[in-house]
Amino acid sequence: GESVGLHLPTLSVQEGDNSIINCAYSNSASDYFIWYKQESGKGPQFIIDIRSNMDKRQGQRVTVLLNKTVKHLSLQIAATQPGDSAVYFCAERGFNNAGNMLTFGGGTRLMVKP
Amino acid sequence: DTEVTQTPKHLVMGMTNKKSLKCEQHMGHRAMYWYKQKAKKPPELMFVYSYEKLSINESVPSRFSPECPNSSLLNLHLHALQPEDSALYLCASSQDYGAQPQHFGDGTRLSIL
Numbered sequence: 001g002e003s004v005g006l007h008l009p010t011l012s013v014q015e016g017d018n019s020i021i022n023c024a025y026s027n028s029a030s031d032y033f034i035w036y037k038q039e040s041g042k043g044p045q046f047i048i049d050i051r052s053n054m055d056k057r058q059g060q061r062v063t064v065l066l067n068k069t070v071k072h073l074s075l076q077i078a079a080t081q082p083g084d085s086a087v088y089f090c091a092e093r094g095f096n097n098a099g100n101m102l103t104f105g106g107g108t109r110l111m112v113k114p
Numbered sequence: 115d116t117e118v119t120q121t122p123k124h125l126v127m128g129m130t131n132k133k134s135l136k137c138e139q140h141m142g143h144r145a146m147y148w149y150k151q152k153a154k155k156p157p158e159l160m161f162v163y164s165y166e167k168l169s170i171n172e173s174v175p176s177r178f179s180p181e182c183p184n185s186s187l188l189n190l191h192l193h194a195l196q197p198e199d200s201a202l203y204l205c206a207s208s209q210d211y212g213a214q215p216q217h218f219g220d221g222t223r224l225s226i227l
Contacts, residue, residue, distance in 0.1 A: 008154050034215055043118075043204050043218035044157065089156050093214060101170070102216065104156035 008087060010109040019077040019112075023090035023105045028071060030094030034102070035064060035075045039086045047075070047088075077110075085112045117141055118219035120205050126225045129195060135222045137188040137205030145169075145211045146188040148180060149204040151221070157204055163188060164211035195226045 013019045025033070031052045036044035050057045050064045050073075057064050063076040073090050087109050091102040118139045127133050137146065145164045149157035162170035163182040177199075179191040188205055202223050206216040 032214055036218075041220070043120075043206075043220040046215040046217065049215055091156075093212070101159055101162070101212065102214070104158075107154070107156055 008107050008109045010111060012111045012113060013080050015080060015082060015112055015114050017080055019075075019080045019084070019110060021075045021077075021088050021108045021110065023073040023075075023108075025071050025073060025090070025092045025105070027092060027094035027103070028068070030092035032093040033064070033066060033073050034091050034093075035062075035073075036089045036091065037084075037086045038089065038107075044089060080110075080112050082112045082114060085110055118205055118207055118217050120203075120219035120222050122222055123220070124223045124225075126227060127192070127195065128227050129197075131195075132191070132193045134192065135190040135203055135205075135224075137190075137219060138186055139205075139207040139217070140186055141207065141217065142185075143207035143209055143217070144185060145208045145213065146182060147206040147208075147216060148188070148190055149206065149218075151202040151204055157218075161190075162211065169211060192224075195224075197226050200224055200226045 034049040035047040037047050038044045048059045048062050048064050050066050055066050061078045065074045087107045089107045090105040121136045147162050148160040151157045159172050160174045161180045166182045177194050181189040202221040204218050204221045206218045208216045
C-alpha cells in the first residue's frame with residue numbers, strides 16, 4: 001500500500017469477509033517486518049510481526065506473509081469485523097541512515113461495511 | 115489502553131509561544147522515540163533516546179528540543195514553531211535501541227496558529 005498524493009489507498013470489504021492488505025518494501029537487507037493498525041484519533045497499535053527467516057506467521061485472526069523474492073508483505077484478516085476499520089501501516093527494519101530503525105510504508109485504509 | 119501516555123492530547127499554540135509535550139512509559143523500556151505524523155501519511159522519525167542519551171536526531175529543526183529526564187519520561191520542547199509544524203506528535207518506546215516492536219502512545223495533536 002503506497003500512498004499517492006493526499007489519498008490513502010482504500011480497501012472496502014463486507015463484514016465477515018476476509019481482508020488482504022498488501023505492502024511492497026524497498027530494502028532487500030531488511031530483517032524484520034511489522035504491521036500496525038491506527039484508528040482515528042489514536043496512535044499505531046502493534047498487530048503482528050515477522051522476521052526475515054520466516055515466510056508466514058499467524059496470530060489471532062491475522063496472518064502475515066512475507067515473500068522476499070519480490071519484496072512483498074501482506075496482512076490477512078479473517079472474518080473482518082467493523083472494529084477492524086482503520087489505517088494499516090507496514091514497516092520494515094533495515095540498516096539505513098537512521099541505523100536499524102523502522103521505515104513505514106504509506107498506509108492502507110480498511111473500511112468494513114456492515 | 116496504551117501503555118505509553120502522552121499529554122496533552124491536543125495543543126493549540128501561537129508561533130511565538132513556548133510549550134512542551136510529555137510522554138511517559140512504565141514498561142522498563144530503555145529506548146524512547148519521537149515521531150511526527152501528518153494527515154494521511156505514515157509516522158516520520160524525529161529523535162531516538164537510548165538509556166537517556168540522544169542517539170538519533172533526524173535533521174530536525176532546532177525549534178524542536180527533546181529531553182529525557184529519566185528512563186520513564188520523554189519531553190519535546192517547542193519554541194517558535196511554524197504553521198507547517200501542525201501535526202500529530204507520537205511518542206514510542208521499545209525494550210532497547212532498535213528492538214521491536216515499538217509501542218506507541220496516542221499522540222498530541224498540535225495546531226500552530
